[in-house]
Amino acid sequence: MNTFNAYFAKELPRINGALDAVDLPGPVRPIARHILQAGGKRLRPLLTVLVARLCGYAANDIYRLAVTMEMLHAATLLHDDVLDSATHRRGEPAAHTLFDMSSVILAGDALLAQANAQIAAFGDTRLSLCFSEATSHTAAGEILEIAAKGKAETSATEYETIVRGKTAWLIRASCELGALRAKADAAHTEAAAGYGENLGMAFQVVDDALDCAPQSVTGKPSGGDVREGKMTLPLRLYRASLDKTEQAVFDKNFTDGLMTEDDVQAIVERLRNAGYDMQARDAANAYLEAAQAALRRLPDKPEREVLSTLCAYVSNREK
Amino acid sequence: MNTFNAYFAKELPRINGALDAVDLPGPVRPIARHILQAGGKRLRPLLTVLVARLCGYAANDIYRLAVTMEMLHAATLLHDDVLDSATHRRGEPAAHTLFDMSSVILAGDALLAQANAQIAAFGDTRLSLCFSEATSHTAAGEILEIAAKGKAETSATEYETIVRGKTAWLIRASCELGALRAKADAAHTEAAAGYGENLGMAFQVVDDALDCAPQSVTGKPSGGDVREGKMTLPLRLYRASLDKTEQAVFDKNFTDGLMTEDDVQAIVERLRNAGYDMQARDAANAYLEAAQAALRRLPDKPEREVLSTLCAYVSNREK
Numbered sequence: 001m002n003t004f005n006a007y008f009a010k011e012l013p014r015i016n017g018a019l020d021a022v023d024l025p026g027p028v029r030p031i032a033r034h035i036l037q038a039g040g041k042r043l044r045p046l047l048t049v050l051v052a053r054l055c056g057y058a059a060n061d062i063y064r065l066a067v068t069m070e071m072l073h074a075a076t077l078l079h080d081d082v083l084d085s086a087t088h089r090r091g092e093p094a095a096h097t098l099f100d101m102s103s104v105i106l107a108g109d110a111l112l113a114q115a116n117a118q119i120a121a122f123g124d125t126r127l128s129l130c131f132s133e134a135t136s137h138t139a140a141g142e143i144l145e146i147a148a149k150g151k152a153e154t155s156a157t158e159y160e161t162i163v164r165g166k167t168a169w170l171i172r173a174s175c176e177l178g179a180l181r182a183k184a185d186a187a188h189t190e191a192a193a194g195y196g197e198n199l200g201m202a203f204q205v206v207d208d209a210l211d212c213a214p215q216s217v218t219g220k221p222s223g224g225d226v227r228e229g230k231m232t233l234p235l236r237l238y239r240a241s242l243d244k245t246e247q248a249v250f251d252k253n254f255t256d257g258l259m260t261e262d263d264v265q266a267i268v269e270r271l272r273n274a275g276y277d278m279q280a281r282d283a284a285n286a287y288l289e290a291a292q293a294a295l296r297r298l299p300d301k302p303e304r305e306v307l308s309t310l311c312a313y314v315s316n317r318e319k
Numbered sequence: 320m321n322t323f324n325a326y327f328a329k330e331l332p333r334i335n336g337a338l339d340a341v342d343l344p345g346p347v348r349p350i351a352r353h354i355l356q357a358g359g360k361r362l363r364p365l366l367t368v369l370v371a372r373l374c375g376y377a378a379n380d381i382y383r384l385a386v387t388m389e390m391l392h393a394a395t396l397l398h399d400d401v402l403d404s405a406t407h408r409r410g411e412p413a414a415h416t417l418f419d420m421s422s423v424i425l426a427g428d429a430l431l432a433q434a435n436a437q438i439a440a441f442g443d444t445r446l447s448l449c450f451s452e453a454t455s456h457t458a459a460g461e462i463l464e465i466a467a468k469g470k471a472e473t474s475a476t477e478y479e480t481i482v483r484g485k486t487a488w489l490i491r492a493s494c495e496l497g498a499l500r501a502k503a504d505a506a507h508t509e510a511a512a513g514y515g516e517n518l519g520m521a522f523q524v525v526d527d528a529l530d531c532a533p534q535s536v537t538g539k540p541s542g543g544d545v546r547e548g549k550m551t552l553p554l555r556l557y558r559a560s561l562d563k564t565e566q567a568v569f570d571k572n573f574t575d576g577l578m579t580e581d582d583v584q585a586i587v588e589r590l591r592n593a594g595y596d597m598q599a600r601d602a603a604n605a606y607l608e609a610a611q612a613a614l615r616r617l618p619d620k621p622e623r624e625v626l627s628t629l630c631a632y633v634s635n636r637e638k
Contacts, residue, residue, distance in 0.1 A: 025459030027466060079424055102465050105398055105424060106458040112428070113454035116435050120447030128439030128447050135432035139425040140344030146421050147346060 003302070004309040008046065015045045018063035019070060024114055031099050031107035035074045044069035044174040047307075051178030051192045054303035064118060065181055068131060069174040071115040076138055076170075078108035126180050134173035141165015150229035152239060152251040159233060160201075167207075168200030175199075191297035195307065198291035202284040202314050208232035209280040210319065212268045218319040223264035229257060233283060237276040238267065281315075288315055322621070323628040327365065334364045337382035338389060343433055350418050350426035354393045363388035363493040366626075370497030370511045373622035383437060384500055387450060388493040390434040395457055395489075397427035445499050453492035460484015469548035471558060471570040478552060479520075486526075487519030494518075510616035514626065517610035521603040521633050527551035528599040529638065531587045537638040542583035548576060552602060556595035557586065600634070607634055 024032050045066035052062045081094040082101050095104045112135060119127050145162045148154045175196030179189040210218055211225045212234050225232050231239075231254075242250055250267075253259050259267075271277060288311045295311075298304055343351050364385035371381045400413040401420055414423045431454060438446050464481045467473045494515030498508040529537055530544045531553050544551050550558075550573075561569055569586075572578050578586075590596060607630045614630075617623055 025455055025462070027459055027462040075428075079428065082424065100465065103462050105401065106462045106465075108428075109394075109398065109431070110455050110458040110462075112431060113451045113458065117448055117451035117455065120439075120444040120451060123444045125439040125442045125444060125447065128444070129436055132432045132436035132439060136344055136429050136436065139429040139432065140346055143344075143346040143422050143425045143429075146419065146425075 004306050004313065007050070007303075007306045011046055011049055012042060014060075014063050015042050015049070015067060015070070018045075018067045021064075022067065022071065022114060022118070025110055027103070028107045028110040031078070031095055031104060032074065032111055034095050034098065035078055036070070040070070040073070042070060044073055044170060047171065047174040047196060048178040048181075050303045050307055051175045051196075052182045053178075054298055054301055054307070055179050055182035055184040055188055055192070056299075057178070057182035061122075062178070062181060065122060065127070065177060066174075068115040068119050069134075069170065069177065071111045071118075072131070072135060072138070073170060075108040075111040075115070076142075078104050078111070080142070122181070124180070127177060130173050130176050130180060134170050137165050137169035141167070141169065145230070148231065150255045150257065152231060152254045154231035154236070156233075156236065159231065159236065163201055163204045164197070167204040168197050171200030171203065172197035188298055191294045194294035195291045195298070198287045198294065199311065199314060202287035202291065202311070205233055205280055205284040205287065206314055206317055209234055209277040209284070210317065212271050212277040213318075214272075220319070223268045226254070226267055227259060227264050229254060232280070234271055234276040234280040235267075237279055238271040238274065241274060241276075285315055323625050323632065326369070326622075326625045330365055330368055331361060333379075333382050334361050334368070334386060334389070337364075337386045340383075341386065341390065341433060341437070344429055346422070347426045347429040350397070350414055350423055351393070351430055353414050353417065354397055355389070359389070359392070361389060363392055363489060366490065366493040366515060367497040367500075369622045369626055370494045370515075371501045372497075373617055373620055373626070374498050374501035374503040374507055374511070375618075376497070376501035380441075381497070381500060384441060384446070384496060385493075387434040387438050388453075388489065388496065390430050390437075391450070391454060391457070392489060394427040394430040394434075395461075397423050397430070399461070441500070443499070446496060449492050449495050449499060453489050456484050456488035460486070460488065464549070467550065469574045469576065471550060471573045473550035473555070475552075475555065478550065478555065482520055482523045483516070486523040487516050490519030490522065491516035507617055510613045513613035514610045514617070517606045517613065518630065518633060521606035521610065521630070524552055524599055524603040524606065525633055525636050528553055528596040528603070529636065531590050531596040532637075533591075539638070542587045545573070545586055546578060546583050548573060551599070553590055553595040553599040554586075556598055557590040557593065560593060560595075604634055 019036055022032075045063070048066035048069055049062055052066075078095055082104055095107070099107075116128065116131060119131050141162055141164065144158070145166055148158060148162060172193050173196070176189060176193040179192040184192065208225060211232065212222055215222050226235055239247060239250060253263060291311055292308060295304055295307055338355055341351075364382070367385035367388055368381055371385075397414055401423055414426070418426075435447065435450060438450050460481055460483065463477070464485055467477060467481060491512050492515070495508060495512040498511040503511065527544060530551065531541055534540050545554055558566060558569060572582060610630050611627060614623055614626055
């Protein structure tokens with residue numbers, strides 16, 4: 001982790017500097033600042049910078065490009081918080097509890113527009129296309145997730161499509177953007193995108209596994225997904241293990257949102273005892289192996305080591 | 320109006336054809352179709368086509384560019400309907416009454432993303448910048464309008480800034496986009512943008528005047544703006560005419576949203592009798608004169624005549 005931490009410590013202030021310099025319409029500023037300054041790991045812009053450097057790009061305008069990924073991510077979070085009626089985000093009150101809901105939706109729109117403008121200023125429409133596709137796929141993934149809510153028979157393929165859309169595509173695009181800016185050849189650009197997509201898949205599957213971990217480990221209440229009717233991989237494995245009668249009860253409560261807190265805790269405990277969260281982590285590791293394989297098709301430079309370390313970080317994440 | 324109607328009849332099927340061909344993620348399609356097929360005047364794409372032709376652009380890819388303006392408009396309407404909790408739009412049930420609110424917000428995002436992608440495919444980043452600025456200004460204008468809601472002392476300048484943002488900028492961008500695609504010189508591009516901006520200002524000010532017209536004329540309940548706490552130009556003129564005591568009562572009810580239906584109807588009737596709606600129409604006509612002046616700086620071709628007729632249409636609009 002040391003290579004990664006050193007790299008992160010060096011790049012974080014530059015990424016935050018580029019975020020501070022983002023030009024937004026006056027009335028949008030306080031809302032955008034609220035979501036952007038509440039923290040976050042800046043994983044997405046960091047990936048853009050890492051991949052660009054790995055592909056030989058030296059100029060410092062990469063930060064202005066990289067932060068468009070954080071802006072898209074922030075816009076998504078603003079809209080999500082409204083959708084989910086979440087009360088907190090990144091440990092701070094959710095934007096729509098401080099500002100009115102309408103302004104929060106519009107601030108998300110303005111952030112997307114400014115990110116698009118900032119990308120267009122680079123004069124390379126491949127970058128704009130990459131950004132637009134990421135926005136489009138992310139929205140589509142979230143809509144599919146909403147449509148699948150409470151649907152106990154959500155298939156493995158549906159779950160993968162949702163995860164690829166709502167989480168993996170933006171991480172893929174963050175990597176692809178760096179390669180495109182560096183004018184990497186098609187093979188390297190594809191490898192960078194493949195690394196990002198698999199890292200993103202793993203990231204979300206681990207997140208879904210962590211949702212079943214005890215609160216004493218993660219610091220977050222466990223079972224959020226079952227409570228919200230999200231049929232994640234560990235939950236699907238759990239459901240498949242039930243006998244017919246148990247499954248009928250589970251399905252009814254899952255679909256109708258009738259789980260009590262005791263039901264939820266009993267489910268995650270049984271799920272953990274059977275090791276379904278660990279099976280999900282195995283699935284995540286398979287994605288991470290694919291990410292590592294894609295990495296090996298990229299130049300052997302220090303940034304590749306950092307990107308490889310990131311796979312280990314996602315694999316071992318405990319909260 | 321005949322030139323205009325003939326032009327409209329010719330271009331409308333082509334514009335609708337390009338809208339039908341828009342590629343959207345599966346789950347977004349029904350929501351996007353709902354808002355796009357509910358009608359609308361297609362004024363914005365028509366302006367893009369007209370200006371491009373006027374500036375000498377002959378190719379038919381202009382329709383694919385032009386509809387991005389309708390897509391942005393539709394995305395705005397989808398988000399607005401959620402914001403306003405409107406039950407109807409263009410005579411049809413509002414999207415969020417048929418689909419869930421979350422999906423409607425996300426469908427707006429996906430429409431914006433696809434419009435950006437469609438523009439990026441033209442390979443000219445000036446077009447992307449123009450589109451992003453339009454999105455950004457529209458969102459900023461709407462946020463300002465929300466912030467000014469119920470504020471009786473909203474100034475003339477604030478009102479203008481709101482109208483320029485929420486309505487005029489998108490109409491300006493529709494014209495500018497046509498000129499940019501035609502590779503018009505800077506003077507012609509600026510003239511086209513100026514025409515659009517002034518036409519857009521006039522369009523909204525007339526709309527605000529029509530809000531005070533009797534329902535028997537417009538077919539819509541009058542006084543919507545005073546009911547919703549929007550301090551439009553005719554309302555500001557009305558308020559300025561009140562004596563101190565009357566004004567204090569008006570301000571309190573306006574700010575607190577305490578108007579009864581009788582109050583509202585009494586206000587719009589007094590406002591009409593004093594001719595403040597007509598004064599607003601005079602202000603709109605001043606914008607239309609500026610639009611006509613900008614037009615005269617563009618080539619003298621049949622499309623210019625159509626654009627000029629459009630000014631008369633906006634000026635004489637009765638519903």
